[in-house]
Amino acid sequence: MVSVVVPIYNEEELILRFHEAVAGALKGVVDDWEIVYVNDGSTDSSLELLKELQALDPHVVVVELSRNWGHMGAILAGLQTARGRAVVLMDGDFQDPPEVLPELIEAWRDGAEIVVGVRRSRKESRKILAALFPLFYRVLGSLSDYPIPLNAGIFSLMDRKAVDALLAMQEKNRYLPGLRAWIGYRNSIVYYDRQDRAGGDGKLTFVSRIKYAMDAITSFSYKPLRLSFALSGFSGSVAAVLALSMFVAAAPITSAALGIAAAVFFMGSLLLLTLGLLGEYIGRVYDEVRNRPISLISRVHRAEIETATQVELMAMQGGVFPSEPGSYPDRKAIKAA
Ligand code: UDP
Numbered sequence: 445m446v447s448v449v450v451p452i453y454n455e456e457e458l459i460l461r462f463h464e465a466v467a468g469a470l471k472g473v474v475d476d477w478e479i480v481y482v483n484d485g486s487t488d489s490s491l492e493l494l495k496e497l498q499a500l501d502p503h504v505v506v507v508e509l510s511r512n513w514g515h516m517g518a519i520l521a522g523l524q525t526a527r528g529r530a531v532v533l534m535d536g537d538f539q540d541p542p543e544v545l546p547e548l549i550e551a552w553r554d555g556a557e558i559v560v561g562v563r564r565s566r567k568e569s570r571k572i573l574a575a576l577f578p579l580f581y582r583v584l585g586s587l588s589d590y591p592i593p594l595n596a597g598i599f600s601l602m603d604r605k606a607v608d609a610l611l612a613m614q615e616k617n618r619y620l621p622g623l624r625a626w627i628g629y630r631n632s633i634v635y636y637d638r639q640d641r642a643g644g645d646g647k648l649t650f651v652s653r654i655k656y657a658m659d660a661i662t663s664f665s666y667k668p669l670r671l672s673f674a675l676s677g678f679s680g681s682v683a684a685v686l687a688l689s690m691f692v693a694a695a696p697i698t699s700a701a702l703g704i705a706a707a708v709f710f711m712g713s714l715l716l717l718t719l720g721l722l723g724e725y726i727g728r729v730y731d732e733v734r735n736r737p738i739s740l741i742s743r744v745h746r747a748e749i750e751t752a753t754q755v756e757l758m759a760m761q762g763g764v765f766p767s768e769p770g771s772y773p774d775r776k777a778i779k780a781a
């Protein structure tokens with residue numbers, strides 16, 4: 445079985461169209477599949493639509509979260525619920541194109557344990573984001589202590605081994621593309637063209653994006669902390685030059701007061717910068733120590749299949765497990781017996 449995990453937050457405009465596209469892409473490619481939609485506390489009719497979809501299509505699993513937990517929280521709940529031998533992660537807004545799914549699955553069948561979707565191109569109608577994404581990947585690429593494939597988001601397929609490895613990690617501030625690279629396993633890449641959102645507005649706030657970017661940098665690099673050393677070297681040298689020039693200056697410099705004030709503020713800003721960076725790390729250490737969950741599931745809706753459990757069957761067969769799935773008696777008959 446292949447599972448597809450999709451986080452959903454206020455996507456009522458797209459859900460039905462999206463489901464049709466994903467189901468269409470999977471049909472004929474895999475025999476057994478489930479699509480796990482994680483409703484991340486939507487305030488529109490997304491949850492109702494998903495529940496209707498689930499009643500109509502037994503491939504659909506709907507996970508209800510206790511509130512809005514954000515993209516990463518929703519994805520984690522989906523990973524916890526998915527039962528497939530392989531799990532695909534993708535956004536529910538057509539930015540990760542469903543047509544690419546067969547390629548991901550094929551690469552997995554060819555032996556890859558993690559198949560990463562890497563963006564060959566990106567359509568992004570939001571101009572600020574379009575400018576910031578390459579900058580972010582460049583900064584992360586140059587700071588990261590561990591090589592992380594750039595231009596890759598959550599869109600990927602992971603074998604059960606890799607999913608279990610990710611789930612076993614207790615980190616709270618998760619940068620999934622980084623962790624996915626860090627755990628290792630046999631990797632392969634599928635290139636795709638990232639689309640623009642098919643409808644509705646982007647759901648992630650600017651602040652949450654900054655937080656995510658800081659998660660990425662802080663969880664894969666200590667270099668920002670070391671900036672303090674570089675800055676202290678710089679300010680030490682400036683102080684030495686100034687101290688020496690005191691002895692050679694012939695007359696009191698009239699604008700010296702202004703210069704000193706500027707220097708004080710400049711030093712202050714450097715100190716605050718390093719304190720701020722320190723704070724980013726300490727805050728994350730605090731998150732880890734408190735060990736709060738990343739998200740909470742309130743309900744899972746999935747198709748009820750009226751077959752007996754393995755234990756009941758074993759008992760009925762005198763410890764022998766039936767080889768023919770068609771011969772499974774149903775649960776009611778067993779209870780009656
Ligand atoms: N999403 C979510 N919880 C949130 C925000 C977003 O589950 O708090 C979902 C959203 O429905 C979409 C995916 O996460 O399927 C990516 O969100 P979005 O498209 O807004 O992010 P962007 O593509 O703009 O980075």
Ligand code: MG
Pocket residue numbers: 535537539641646
């Ligand atoms: Mg999107």
